[in-house]
Amino acid sequence: xxxxxxxxxxxxxxxxxxxxxxxxxxxxxxxxxxxxxxxxxxxxxxxxxxxxxxxxxxxxxxxxxxxxxxxxxxxxxxx
Numbered sequence: 001x002x003x004x005x006x007x008x009x010x011x012x013x014x015x016x017x018x019x020x021x022x023x024x025x026x027x028x029x030x031x032x033x034x035x036x037x038x039x040x041x042x043x044x045x046x047x048x049x050x051x052x053x054x055x056x057x058x059x060x061x062x063x064x065x066x067x068x069x070x071x072x073x074x075x076x077x078x079x
Contacts, residue, residue: 021071028064032057 034043036057039050048056 015075018071018075021067021074025064025067025069025071028060028067030064032060032062032064036061 034041034057035045035053038045038053038057045053047053
């Protein structure tokens with residue numbers, strides 16, 4: 001194997017979509033967790049009732065987890 005082929009294997013191009021999915025997933029997970037736990041942490045958000053915030057926070061958390069999963073799946077298995 002030549003040095004150039006070895007260099008190409010080590011420095012494969014970064015899949016931007018996968019990285020974007022992972023970063024956005026982390027943002028959704030953090031914000032969803034903060035919204036879902038806002039009643040227990042002590043945040044007072046007057047936009048909606050605490051029950052609505054908890055439901056929206058759980059939904060955002062689950063969507064963020066899905067985005068992270070999809071990002072890792074795309075990163076490890078590019079097509």
